[in-house]
Amino acid sequence: MRTHITNIYGQSPSSTAMIAQNMVTEVAKSIGFNEIGIYSYPIHTDTPQEIRKRIDGMLAGVSNHDIVVVQLPSWNGIEFDELLINKLLGYSDIKIVVLIHDVVPLMFENNYYLMQRTIDLYNKAESIIVPSDEMLKTLKHAGLVVNSIAVQHVWDHVTNFDPKQPIFEPLINFAGSAVRFPFVQNWHSQTKLQVFSRSTISSLNEQVSYRGWLPDDDLLRQLTSGFGLVWSENIDNQSERAYSQRNISYKLSTYLAAGLPVIVNKGISNQSFITENNLGMIASSLSEIDQLIAHTTEEQYQDMANHVRQVGYLIRQGYFTKKVLIDTIHQLLTC
The missing domain is CATH 3.40.50.2000 (Glycogen Phosphorylase B;)
Structure with missing residues (x-):
C-alpha cells in the first residue's frame, strides 16, 4: 500500500491555485506521499481517448489497495476530473480522498449549473477534506453523502523564513x-x-x-x-x-x-x-x-x-x- 497526492503544474508562477496545491504536495511528500503530477493544458484539444492515455501515464505509479488524495479542482475542467476519478475507481480496493481547494460552481455564478456534477464527483470518494465547516454544510445541503470528513480550517504557508517582531x-x-x-x-x-x-x-x-x-x-x-x-x-x-x-x-x-x-x-x-x-x-x-x-x-x-x-x-x-x-x-x- 502506498499513498499518493495529485499536484498541478503549468499555470502562472503567481497562480494562487497552483501555489497552494504545490505547497500541500510538498507537505504530503514530507510524510511519505508520492506525487502525481498534472499539467494544466486545454483538454478540449484532445479526444477523450487521448485524455485517458494522459491519465494512464500520470497514474503509472498507482497500484491496487493504494490511497490517492486528489486535489480538486485540477483546473483542467470537470470533464478531466471525472475521467481521473473514474480511472482510479478501476483499481481494486483503491481509497480515494478528495481534498477541496475551491468549488468552481460556488466561485462563479455562471458555472453553478455544474454543481450537481461536482457533488456527484465528490460522492465517488471514500473521504473528503473540506476547507471549512460552512463549506461542509453547503455541500451536504447540495447532496454530499460522504461520511468520512476532515476540515482544513486554515492553509499552511511553508517557508524557512523567520519573521522579526512587526x-x-x-x-x-x-x-x-x-x-x-x-x-x-x-x-x-x-x-x-x-x-x-x-x-x-x-x-x-x-x-x-x-x-x-x-x-x-x-x-x-x-x-x-x-x-x-x-x-x-x-x-x-x-x-x-x-x-x-x-x-x-x-x-x-x-x-x-x-x-x-x-x-x-x-x-x-x-x-x-x-x-x-x-x-x-x-x-x-x-x-x-x-x-x-x-x-x-x-x-x-x-x-x-x-x-x-x-x-x-x-x-x-x-x-x-x-x-x-x-x-x-x-x-x-x-x-
Whole structure:
C-alpha cells in the first residue's frame, strides 16, 4: 500500500491555485506521499481517448489497495476530473480522498449549473477534506453523502523564513489583484494601503501605493509592519463575499506566516479561529479601519503579534496540512 497526492503544474508562477496545491504536495511528500503530477493544458484539444492515455501515464505509479488524495479542482475542467476519478475507481480496493481547494460552481455564478456534477464527483470518494465547516454544510445541503470528513480550517504557508517582531503603524498590506478586488481602486481610508499586485490601477486616494507582484520570500520580507488585509467584495459573476464565508484564504496564511496581525471582513469562514487566537481584528466595512487602528494601542498590537508568531510557526512548518492528512489516513484505515 502506498499513498499518493495529485499536484498541478503549468499555470502562472503567481497562480494562487497552483501555489497552494504545490505547497500541500510538498507537505504530503514530507510524510511519505508520492506525487502525481498534472499539467494544466486545454483538454478540449484532445479526444477523450487521448485524455485517458494522459491519465494512464500520470497514474503509472498507482497500484491496487493504494490511497490517492486528489486535489480538486485540477483546473483542467470537470470533464478531466471525472475521467481521473473514474480511472482510479478501476483499481481494486483503491481509497480515494478528495481534498477541496475551491468549488468552481460556488466561485462563479455562471458555472453553478455544474454543481450537481461536482457533488456527484465528490460522492465517488471514500473521504473528503473540506476547507471549512460552512463549506461542509453547503455541500451536504447540495447532496454530499460522504461520511468520512476532515476540515482544513486554515492553509499552511511553508517557508524557512523567520519573521522579526512587526512594527505597529497605521498601514494596511494587501496581496491580491487590483482588478479582482476593486476596493483597492476606491480606497477612502486615511490609513495607508500597500498593494502587492501585478495590476496597477490609478486610485483617487494618494494613500495607496503599488509594490508590484513579488516572489514569495521577497513578499514575506516586505510584510514587516501594520496589518494584513483579507477582504472580499462581490463583483460581476463572482459572489466573493458569500464565497469567503465558505472557503479559506491563502493570503491570510501569507500574512500570518510573515508575522502580521490581520484585519478581515466579518463573516469570513475562519473568523472564530482569528478571534479565539487573538490574531487580529474583524471589520464589517472598510470604513471602520481607521477607527479600529486608532483605538489599538502598541501593547495590544504586540500582544496580537505574539499570538501570530505562535500560530505562524505552525503555518510555516506545514502542521495544519500534516494534521488533516494524517487524520484522514488514520480514519480511512481504522474505521
